[in-house]
Amino acid sequence: MDEPDPWTSDANQAVHISFIRPGESSSKAPSTVHPKFTYPIFGEHEKIFGYQNLAINLRFTEHDLRPHIEITYDKKYRPLGETKALDIKETLEPFVAKESFDKAATYNDRIQDDAGAKDFRPPGQLIQSYTSKGRNFEIWSGDLRDPDVRALVDRMQVLVSFFIEGGTPLDLEDQEWSLARWRIYLVYEKLRIVKPKMANYSFVGYSTSYQFIFYTPRTSKSSEPQVFMIPPSTPLHAADLPSRVRISQFLILPAHHSYGHGSHLYDCMVKTMLASSTCIEITVEDPSEAFDDLRDIRDYARLSSKGIFPKIKLNSTIDSKLTMNRSGLRVPTSQLIDRTLLETIRRQEKIAPRQFYRLIEMHLLSQIPPHTRQAGTARLTQKGRSSNPDDRAFYYWRLLVKQRVFKQNKEQLGQLDRGERADKVEQTVGEIVGDYERLMLMMKKWQEAEAKSNENEDQRQLNGPKDRGKRKVLEDDDDDTDMETPKRARSEVL
Template sequence: MATEAGWSCDANDAVHVTIVQPGEKKPKTLSAFHPQFTYPIFGDDEQIFGYKGLIIRLRFAAHDLRPHVHISYDEKFKPVGDTAALDLLATLKPFVQPESFANLPDYEKAIQEDPDAKDFKPPGQFVLGYEADDRKYEIWAGSLGNPDVRKILDRMQVLVSLFIEAGTPLETDDPEWTLDRWTVYFVYEKVTPPTPTASAYSIVGYATTYRYWYYHRNQSETPTVKNDEFPPSEVDIAELPSRIRIAQFLILPSHHRAGHGTHLYTTIHAACIADPTVLELTVEDPNEQFDALRDTADYCLLRPEFLRHNVNLNPDPLGAYSEKKRPRNVPTSALIPTKLLHDIRKSFKIEPTQFAHVLEMYLLGQIPKSHRLAGGTNLARLLIKKYKADNENDRRYYWWRMLTKQRLFKKHKELLTELELMDRVEKLDATVQNVEEGYEITLEALEGRLPEVPTDEEAEENANEQASKAPTGSRDQRVKRKLTVMEDDDEEDESEAAKRPKI
């Protein structure tokens, strides 16, 4: 009688994702890779019971993502009582399109003889073309209300479960007005067609963005009571002030480390800047890899603007202070030009927490490395001298730490005040160090790769060029209350346990 021992296999190893295109006689594989995760499909243990030599092939046509599931194995466990091999077809059906279960000869024939492949163009509008490593790529964007956009997205949504941790496939059977809020960006490589009837497009990755209404009252207008119909009988969501949220963002593993993620993100950002109804770009629950990509892209975008306006930390915000009587609080505006920074953030449509991250990283980079923790500065001595340190860069570094601690404490005040006093101080210091180390990694990676600060004319030209890359017709700003930077006597009320907070 068969036993259960040895009948389980790793689902991540068993699943093979392949991108195929027509070959001389049958479809050939352009790229193949294993998933990062399979727990949404096969459970938290990511194990499949009941097979030996199991291979689950998820094939996708390179141009239109026509899917196919093919399962093969050497042996299958014979049921013993209530114990049976996992029903693979039933398990996969909720995650893939029904057309995926066509028989293999029919699928291969459809790939080889697709009459529409030669004239295929990605759905939506052409947005941007670029080159990387002597290969040509294009970005296209279209509304999810477009049936052709929706068809390709539906076919590839299983990849969300396989490559985006905690990712959720979109519901594409919603009403049209809801679907129109979604924009899908496709990244394709332009390739030499392998056969006379094959397509010249091969999928690289995609992103989805969601447009949602953002209340934004005109501060120059006096509020008045109106008897207008509410809600209005007809509302065009594209004309309302909105935020854009990046929901899904995926570059296939075979195209990693080639800059495609940066091109895709900056294209989405450029579309937001070009759309006067969009007030802010946000991201839904980014992971660490996306955080790093976003920080780098936003830093490269904002750094020239900061340099052009000579943004830097004031090393002496207290001015002529008295040794006997010093102010307990220093206004943030005495340290950095808060009004100017507010205007820059608004013009680049970056949400407040992300803008603070980029600003902190930039200000840290303006301090010579020898006066930062990464350069071996004597932190113990600095914490004794504080803002009275002899060197102005030491004072800048002191105030940088205070500015960063202020943000972390304000963001997590409720959690931090539950800790004992010494625990709060210790955890806040540890978190500031983690944040600084993360910034140092990015600054080091960018060292020597950034251009000099542009002139006003060049900056305007760059802004216009970015706006021109946005798709035609594509889709909080609130005034913060005055902030203060606390000195070390008050800093014992601050802390933060986690690593750099996510938005």
Template sequence: MASDGDWTCDANDALHLSLVQPSEDARLKTLSDFQPQFTYPIFGDEEQIFGYKGLIIRMRFAAHDLRPHIHISYDEKFKPVGDIAAVDLLKTLKPWIPEEAFVVLPDYEKAIVEDKDAKDFVPPGKLVHSYVTRQRTYEVWAGSLADPEVRRLLDRAQVFVSLFIEAGTPIVTDDPEWTLERWTVYFVYEKVKPPVPTASQYSIVGYATTYRWWYYQRDKTQKPAVQDSPFPPAEVIRPAQLPSRLRIAQFLILPPHQGSGHGIHLYTTIHSACISDPTISELTVEDPNEAFDALRDTADYHILRSEFQKHKLNINPDPYGVPAKKPRPRRVPTSALIPTKLLSEIRSSFKIDSTQFAHISEMYLLGQIPLKKRLAGGSNMARLLIKKHNADDPDDRRYYWWRMLTKQRLYKRSRDLLIQLDLSDRIEKLEETVTNVEEGYEALLKAFNAREEELKAREEDLDDDVLDESGEGFRVQRNKRKLTVEDDEDEDEDEEEDSPVKRPKA
């Protein structure tokens, strides 16, 4: 009998994904093929499949409406021995794929090739944005999850969440209509030339989901009073009428289209919808990974930079005044270093949540300090730590205060854990994290500025092309903005960003 190793294969290698459309010879043509990044939600943490040799699981999707199909082939299957048997692939896959995917192969190909409705297909919802990248046309469509067509398309797409978003969870789409109305789905499509007259001109690129999170806002100008209102109310209150935060839950550009700026377009489209909706207070993101953080930082930096420039935002190098006051106060108010009221107004008007806004403003303020005065440019850190706010050069003083402001934010967010450390360890951890944060900002600033210089050299339109290719095209991952504190006690790993998190478990 063969050993277990001979009958075990890597699930990521065995699974083949592709987008297909009809071809001129009445067969299916593959537009793109790719493999998953993760398969542990389906096949377990080891991402291994037992019981087959030469296993190939082909998962195909119609490029326009994602009609799915699964075809399984293998050279040899393990014969059961006692309780040991090959993985039941159909049973394992069915919870993740719509039932329609398990039709006989000729029936699937025939259904796609002979689909009379494909030529008239338009994505569900409404067109909210269109753009051109590398002479190819793309559109973003948005629709409510309460729309059956939106729901059907999302149900077909949700397997991608498990295959490409780490710890991603498919959305439950059989909730009551009122709950489904909280959700909006954004689909990104490329408009392609149909290979045959009956084929669709749309090919899926990616999608995102957002939901409204009720946000309590009390009118402080009015005194609280008991109201005798009927229950249930005479008129049904729809989710779109309620004050809310908007949260991005899922966000995915399929691998064949990554690195071309589609994520930036999708994010800025969602942000624009947030800005134009008076019931939404701010845009947030549910548990973003580092790659999405970099994309989001690039997009928000582009959005906010012109506003910061308009107000000539910078750090005051002399918060004590010129000449410096004597005796100096023990503490310097943050408002003496940066215009906190103005920043609060900008944040509210652009509806960016406070932590993300702090990151963008920190990155911008760092960029206002000449490179040679920063760590990345070879600044003399030992001298700066001695001179501090007494440094002769105002840019040295700005850099000193920039690090102090960043430490202040990190300390506030992580105070409960930091106060458990000795003072020397606390200082060391903050220094390490500030340096880590700064390195991440430097990578983003360098990539953003390099792209700008390239655009100027090519004399292309800045606004269109920076959004065209800046985000994913940079392929930048900022450094983790977190402290690491070792401890023997178990800790929840889902901590707030920038906090001293992920203590190794015993």
């Protein structure tokens, strides 16, 4: 094993991130975390050359995220030919706000003497309030045309590189019409007990969304394109046009995990988009597996709460001869399920097709008894001719899923011979069943946890508010997630 280079530091360990709550006479950092990623800043290997005992301390004030960077080390490598220590300040400058490199004394004095801190309010508009574990939280929203929103985003941008894999900072110098297409959602804790000169708000996390103009092609019934009418006297902005809204960055700070913020933030964003007259469809940009789970569970819960699922049934009484063919991929889906009804619901709920049909498949699978669906294909020898209605339902459900898998991966599957293609589709459907079973179990646990949380919250309300001591930081996190950009290899992507 090679000896470690004494002049090379692990960038992830060298960077220390803390959020401070300025007091009357001192600023204390209650907790410090390391970034998950530093390769966007320090390169693929996430190493920093030229220092011994290196520490890069990045502090933010909890309310307005005023940043400060202090770089310390014991020794710095003396240049030898073309080999020299990395210029850390120069490397960081493109990723942080310009004010980050003020002198430590200047920074400390500025935040201690900030007379406006007690009057701080998050930029934008308050759109939702909620309580979790006896603490109060708010979600605020605004677009990048607002200079206060833009200033806050400028300060938090470096967190994208540190915690969202593949995430890229927003271009805050873009034209106004383009800035209007970005909406920022900010989660803050509303503090109950504060000292003089202290802010009442503490930053928890945020998400962004972006509007893509929705193109409606000509229909077969008319040669004329569909037109979105705007009164002549109304100023035209890109944000006012029909669009697909794409959820982009999504981040909850580590110290605030396990409070359900991910669920509250996602639900709030979707509610806002559903109420928008210009949003046609809600999409997500390259979600991580964790965010995919969050999205699946919250979308499923929303459709369930609206009473939509009882309307959707799988017809398992069709003539089995209709499904008898050599490839096993051509399925009379129009007889298995009401596609017209599904498309109407999908458009009303503004869910992207791929996501919507996953939810429908999960619902239909949940209607089949566990002992039937967990037995796999072994008991489906009679296929659609089985006298057992549950076996027939599971058989037709698998055919329905096979067709979707085949359509979504037609190009890749077309490169395989018939036998390999059938085996691959069969394998993929088996993985989908396993994934849905996992999600249904997770949803059951979430529902139990939510019910328990509601009971505890009711009890807190009866007992009345109590003064809090030090903030407890919980590391375990089942329902909060950041959004990472590598595409998730869902089980049906071959």
